Amino acid sequence: MxxxxxxxxxxxxxxxxxxxxxxxxxxxxxxxxxxxxxxxxxxxxxxxSKDPSFESTKSFLSLFTNSKQAIESSLAQIQQIPDTSPNLDLKPDLEKISISITDLEKLVAENSYFLPPYEVRSSLKTISDLKQTLDSVSSKLKPRKKFSFKNKPAKKPETANIVTEDAYKNEEHQSSYKVKDSPGFRSIENEVLIKEFKGAEIGEYVLSDLTNCEVRLTGCFRTLFINRLKNCKIYVGPVLGSILIEEVEGCLFVLASHQIRIHHAKGTDFYLRCRSRPIIEQSSGVRFAPYCLCYDGIENDLKESNLYDDTGSWANVDDFQWLRAVQSPNWSILPESQRIDTVRI
Known part of the structure; x- marks a missing residue:
């Protein structure tokens, strides 16, 4: 008693x-x-009197470990299925695992603002390993089919066309980006691309292989994958989880997200609002400034995404390839005199 x-x-x-x-x-x-x-x-x-950071970190690690073990167990069970069952439909199981990995990634993004840097790196490495394992299992159990695509001549109008996502869905596009089944814009040049997320519509979105394009994404969604963009302008409303960027050059990004990771970026400006410190790797000539996007309803979107307040994290960039105590030469704060005005879309 x-x-x-x-x-x-x-x-x-x-x-x-x-x-x-x-x-x-x-x-x-x-x-x-x-x-x-x-x-x-x-x-x-x-x-x-207890240390809230320690308690939160301990709680996060416990939840993260349990989720990771559940995903690993599901992958192991699928790998044990004999090759003599070729007609067994494993797509629903693989999709569930993919969603679980994305949820785990979201968990890291939402808590990374208070986690020690080592725990963030370790968690992201674990997620990367889980994704590679899933890709390996998927390739082994359901080999990719060979597709043929129509060869269309490149169209270069004097003024850029405006393309909504609904119109884009009716065309055939090819992308080697690993998130193949997610909706998005792929393999386009010289276009203005528009997508509005309404109500409870939340999911993954992909921007891949774009050149000289302007992209406008408004509303809230969960995860954004950006891959191989050149000379593009990207304006994005609040993202609930994370934004992953790879291989971009000469671009301008206006983004709001809980976590933003940037790989292989060159000569690109980022106007950000984020809960955790932006992470760059293998990048050079990248500059950072505060978020400056405006559209009807953005204040409510920012509040619902817990991104309404500017924490100033955009100015505290972690360069994972630069381990010295002095400032990394790969990134800098964009001078106020060179920043763009508020973008209204």
Missing amino acids: DDQQALSSTTNDISTDPTLDPTTQRKHAAMIERLSNLHQSRVSNKSE
């Missing part, structure tokens, strides 16, 4: 003791109530 239960039991015993007069009962009850309040105060103070 703990202290609180003992106090409650004592109060009940006194209040029902027929040998005590009503006045004595009231005095004892008042004393027990004061002791109970004092006990609750001590419990509260003890709880508040």
